[in-house]
Amino acid sequence: MNRIYLDNAATSFPKAPGVVESMTKFIAEIGTSVHRTSKSFEAEQVVFQTRELLCQLFNFDKPENVVFTKNVTESLNLVIKGLFRPGDHAIVSSMEHNAVMRPLLSLSTQGVTFSRAATSSLGNLNPQNLLPLIRPETKAIIMTHASNVSGNISPLAEIGDICRKHNLFFIVDAAQSAGCLPIDMQEMNIDALAFTGHKSLLGPQGIGGLLLRDVLAQKIPPFIEGGTGSFSESEEQPDYLPDKFESGTLNLPGIYGLNAALEFVLKTGIKTISEHEKALTTYFLNGLLNIKGAKTVGPGFYAKRAPLVSVDFPNCDNADIAYRLLNEHHIITRVGLHCAPNAHKTLDTFPQGTVRFSFCWFNTRAELQKTLEAIEEVLKDSV
Numbered sequence: 001m002n003r004i005y006l007d008n009a010a011t012s013f014p015k016a017p018g019v020v021e022s023m024t025k026f027i028a029e030i031g032t033s034v035h036r037t038s039k040s041f042e043a044e045q046v047v048f049q050t051r052e053l054l055c056q057l058f059n060f061d062k063p064e065n066v067v068f069t070k071n072v073t074e075s076l077n078l079v080i081k082g083l084f085r086p087g088d089h090a091i092v093s094s095m096e097h098n099a100v101m102r103p104l105l106s107l108s109t110q111g112v113t114f115s116r117a118a119t120s121s122l123g124n125l126n127p128q129n130l131l132p133l134i135r136p137e138t139k140a141i142i143m144t145h146a147s148n149v150s151g152n153i154s155p156l157a158e159i160g161d162i163c164r165k166h167n168l169f170f171i172v173d174a175a176q177s178a179g180c181l182p183i184d185m186q187e188m189n190i191d192a193l194a195f196t197g198h199k200s201l202l203g204p205q206g207i208g209g210l211l212l213r214d215v216l217a218q219k220i221p222p223f224i225e226g227g228t229g230s231f232s233e234s235e236e237q238p239d240y241l242p243d244k245f246e247s248g249t250l251n252l253p254g255i256y257g258l259n260a261a262l263e264f265v266l267k268t269g270i271k272t273i274s275e276h277e278k279a280l281t282t283y284f285l286n287g288l289l290n291i292k293g294a295k296t297v298g299p300g301f302y303a304k305r306a307p308l309v310s311v312d313f314p315n316c317d318n319a320d321i322a323y324r325l326l327n328e329h330h331i332i333t334r335v336g337l338h339c340a341p342n343a344h345k346t347l348d349t350f351p352q353g354t355v356r357f358s359f360c361w362f363n364t365r366a367e368l369q370k371t372l373e374a375i376e377e378v379l380k381d382s383v
Contacts, residue, residue: 003330004367009148009176009199009308009358010334016202018260023204026256033249043252050255051242053262057270058193059184060211067210067245068255072175073099074223075194075210078245079171080104080142082220086111089138091168093117093125093154094346095147098339100173104142113137119346123152123298127159140169140191145177149343149354150298151281151305153181160189169216175199176306180277180360182270191216197254200273200307200360203261207254210245217241224248273361277307280359280368284309287372293379297347297354308358310338311375312349316382321375322355324382329374333357 005013032040034047051063060066069075080103084090092100094116104114115133119125130141141163146153156172163170171192174183178193179200185193193211197203212220225237226247238244265273285301288294288311295312299305313321322335336353337344344350357371 003332004371005332006357006359006363006367006371007332007334008360008363009306009338009356011198011205012200012202012360014362015204015257016261016264018264019203019257022260023253023257026253030252033252046259047250047252047255050259050262053259053266054195054209054211057178057183057262057266058211059186060193061186062214062241064241065212065214065217067212067242068250069208069210069245070206070251071198071208072173072194072196073208075196075208076100076142076171076173077103078210078223079192079194079212079216079220081107082223083169083171083216084112084139087137088112089135090114091117091130091133091138091141093143094119095123095125095149095152095343096142096144096340097148097173097175097343098341099175100142100144101342116342119152121346121348122300122303123147123150123343123347124303125152125154127155127162130159130162134166134168138166138168140171142171142173144173144175145183146181146306147298147340147343148176148308149338149340149349149356150310150347151176151308152299153177153304153306156183156188156190160187163191164189176308179265180270180273180307182274185211197258197261201258201261201265202361204254204257207251207258212241217244220245222247268361276361277359277363280363280365281305281307281309283365284357284359284368284372287368288375291372291376291379294375297349307360308356310347310349310354310356312352312354313379313382316379318352318355320382321378324378325355325371325374328378329370331371331374 034044051066169191178195196208198205325331334356
């Protein structure tokens, strides 16, 4: 029996057409690093084109301000630990991932403070809840675009307006939205957008990045310093982008793979991808309504959400449900707290967590129907 892969919120599978071929071509035919050899011209072209494709996807106008990292976690660490100093204050929501919360908690031992904007028990954020939290020492609002637990979508444009009116930086975690939801950095007033390539962008693991406005990039020191292949006569780190933040050898196989994935996503269209995944999500939610013992968490049925559904099985052990779906029905999900414990506290699913079903462009309605039937069968035997 073929497996049904429903863990795309962790890592998408399969990858976009052309990703494997592009990575293989680099390893088998190119092999050189950028700025390091006389044969690196093609690799340099692909790297720059990938920066341009990311600008096109997110409506950003400075390819040189696209910084490549390993993943969204490194991107968020770079900007959070680089921006905040003792005495500074940040605002987050109660739905943030540990990629935001752990750096902030680490900085709190050095005099940085933060406030959590309350969301509803369904995970919805009212932007007006941010206003009472703003202080004279507040430096930025850091916000996930889409929750990896419940799929709640943050109203970025409204939050961006608040940031502009109060002279705050706006830092966005786009781990769950890049590639499946529209993101417009200009319209949403985003100063820093952190993304990863291996989720809805349908690219490989180990490649992510950060799109930075100049005004923010100037305030952040290099996260890692070393060789850049530029200004090698100086022992000082270059202060211009992207070299300022790109020390060491880039993950060129990953960038080649991301390049092919971006070409596919842009050609297919974010709107088309979003509509397909919305239809899958709605179909799955509809099916769950008829399954006794399965409780969905997060936004209501008609609310917009990222293409994932978290389910609590109150009469069962969630881990047992996920185990049986995998071993008896070859359905891959994700169970637990999903590196976002406070989100689960908000949704009243702590400490048991949830079983998360997350979809991508390559999933089908037939796969979801088989999954719904499998859930019914597992629950029938478990109650």
